[in-house]
Amino acid sequence: MRSSITTNDWLHGPWRAVLVLGVTQIVSWGCIYYTPVLIVPLIVSERGWSIAFGMGGFSAGLLTAGLVLPYVGRMIDRLGGHVVMTAGSLVGALGLVLIVHVTHPVAYFAVWAVLGVAMAANLYDAAFATLGRIFGAAARRPITALTLAGGFASTVSWPATHALLERFDWHATYLIYAGVLAFVSAPLHAFGLPRSRAATETQPSASGEARPARVMPPKGLAFALVAAGFTAYAFVPSGLAAHLLAIFDRAGIAASTVVWIGALFGPAQVGARLIEFAIVRDVHPLWIMRFALGVLLVAFAGLAVLGVSPVTAAVFALMFGGANGLVTISRGAVPLALFGAAGYGHLLGRLAGPFLLMQAAAPLLMALVIERASDAAAMALTAGFAVVALGCFVLIRKPAD
Incomplete structure (x- = not known):
């Protein structure tokens, strides 16, 4: 296994997955995970709910993500991230559109459950599983490279969300983010992620040869x-x-x-x-x-x-x-x-x-x-x-x- 990574690897080889996921991780974390701290207070103020109730919806989303993640991981093993993460981006877009329109407390929690499914299929665990399928036992270095990009998600999301809220309102902000998930993340996952699958029974040795x-x-x-x-x-x-x-x-x-x-x-x-x-x-x-x-x-x-x-x-x-x-x-x-x-x-x-x-x-x-x-x-x-x-x-x- 080569230690150097060529331009061809980044653009046409398996390392293209790191570039694609680097963008989509910033988008997914920024649109779904980091926005509640700024937007949930506006939602509960408009609808007359308590902040504890509003953030409880986010917690319900995380609970849902935890429950469905084993199934998401199994589907990525079978079908690949190009299928599962594309669906996850579209589900996330649907959830953000729905949260703008729901007014009933039960419906609000139900929408956060939908967004929980999107988090399971879009955030780090899904991305790591996708890289594991593509790179096999050599996935550690791509995982590290991906987290370099993901580390900037909050740095991008909070200022961007603040700027959108100043210019528009929270409804328009979530609709804009829904569009980003549907028309940026979903196509990148569908057409940018490699379809290849690495062998899983070997791992690289120091000499570059595969060994059990x-x-x-x-x-x-x-x-x-x-x-x-x-x-x-x-x-x-x-x-x-x-x-x-x-x-x-x-x-x-x-x-x-x-x-x-x-x-x-x-x-x-x-x-x-x-x-x-x-x-x-x-x-x-x-x-x-x-x-x-x-x-x-x-x-x-x-x-x-x-x-x-x-x-x-x-x-x-x-x-x-x-x-x-x-x-x-x-x-x-x-x-x-x-x-x-x-x-x-x-x-x-x-x-x-x-x-x-x-x-x-x-x-x-x-x-x-x-x-x-x-x-x-x-x-x-x-x-x-x-x-x-x-x-x-x-x-x-x-x-x-």
């Missing part, structure tokens, strides 16, 4: 530890995304500084992924995962010992962003390295289901702890989930070479 893959069956203790580790970690980014900046604000940091601190997260993610892609791509992903969680726990310890100040908060944001950037890669790379490329899409779906369920529950659980105890207790709870995740990945033993 040494992997474990995706069941038993090893699978349970991987699933538990990623599920425990899911609490961390979901809970912190919903509450971290508010915690810093309540600690006395100026609002403008809090916004600046929050802006450090995205570049830190991308920077860590660049390092992984360029320097440590040959390190087993289990070690990458352990290192990332160790960095995260050091960040939590620093806040606990030194207290919250602009400097410690900024350092925490950088370390958390870098760690999360590496974990995102590991969500695709660890299962591939341990269990192989055969049935990879279904495997990712089985792992992503509980991950998304935890992701949906984390903001509410953390809010309850903040309300009934303190911000410090909520941060301690989040760190505890990171400890559990690290323990799971420390206990896993990779297949013997």
